[in-house]
Amino acid sequence: MITNMEYVMNRGMDCLIKELGPIDTAEFIVAIKADNFDYAEWRKNLFDNITDEEYLKEAAEFEKNHPFTGKAVRI
DSSP states (O other): OHHHHHHHHHHHHHHHHHHHHHHHHHHHHHHHHHHTTOHHHHHHHHHHHHHHEEEEEHHHHHHHHHHOSOOOOOO
């Protein structure tokens, strides 16, 4: 039986491969591992450079371009 973490990892890899292709996905993973990538720090820095208004505008634009279809996958 597959664990929740395995399921999430598989979905993540599928997304990366779909968007980047297998070669760029491998390069992305190597780059993150080589840099001891800190996701939490990256996200903090990302949002430190954006105003609340910019964030809300981008979120609204994303929601407009990616409407909820009711076809979410339960994890």
